[in-house]
Amino acid sequence: MSQRKTIDARGAFCPGPLMELIAALKLVEIGDEIEVLSTDKEQDGQWSIVVRKAK
Amino acid sequence: MSSPPLFLVLVSGEHEKIQMAGMMASVAAVSERPVQVFVSMNAIYAFRKDADPDTRYQGGEFSKLMKEKNAPDAVTLFEQGKMLGEMKIHPCSMAMDITGWSEADLVEDLFDEPLGLTKFLADAETGQLVVL
Numbered sequence: 001m002s003q004r005k006t007i008d009a010r011g012a013f014c015p016g017p018l019m020e021l022i023a024a025l026k027l028v029e030i031g032d033e034i035e036v037l038s039t040d041k042e043q044d045g046q047w048s049i050v051v052r053k054a055k
Numbered sequence: 056m057s058s059p060p061l062f063l064v065l066v067s068g069e070h071e072k073i074q075m076a077g078m079m080a081s082v083a084a085v086s087e088r089p090v091q092v093f094v095s096m097n098a099i100y101a102f103r104k105d106a107d108p109d110t111r112y113q114g115g116e117f118s119k120l121m122k123e124k125n126a127p128d129a130v131t132l133f134e135q136g137k138m139l140g141e142m143k144i145h146p147c148s149m150a151m152d153i154t155g156w157s158e159a160d161l162v163e164d165l166f167d168e169p170l171g172l173t174k175f176l177a178d179a180e181t182g183q184l185v186v187l
Contacts, residue, residue: 012127013124013125013126013127014078015078015081015082015127016127018082019081019085019127019132019135019139022085022139023135023138026139
């Protein structure tokens with residue numbers, strides 16, 4: 001059963017959000033999803049992306 | 056297609072330059088681009104074992120801001136790059152000779168073996184070299 005995990009990297013400076021995502025990806029199972037939240041000035045103060053571990 | 060490896064030569068002890076090097080090394084390493092770092096001259100002092108994170112770098116205006124706003128520590132960025140990607144970091148053997156340091160004087164669990172410039176340059180023929 002695939003799972004989704006959320007990483008709240010809002011407020012972290014470069015390359016914090018990327019590092020947190022990659023670190024989390026190493027730990028989850030193939031097929032699992034990770035959502036990363038990051039601070040963004042354009043869109044309501046935050047931006048997010050969901051990635052799925054493929055291999 | 057795999058990217059050509061990134062070779063970073065760290066010379067300056069300036070916080071801003073070491074920070075950028077740490078950002079480049081960690082981002083490249085986690086983006087599946089192999090990284091090799093060569094640390095020499097004043098840059099070696101930033102990697103002294105047990106150095107206080109507040110004083111280990113020489114910095115200017117931007118350095119003050121980064122400390123104020125708690126930007127990630129540069130040495131931590133190198134550690135993350137090494138942990139999460141393919142990265143090697145070598146102290147320059149000439150810098151080790153001049154300072155009289157041994158590997159025990161450097162930040163723990165970060166460094167690979169000391170390397171001479173000749174070997175580093177020969178390895179760097181296969182990739183892109185950046186000096187900071």
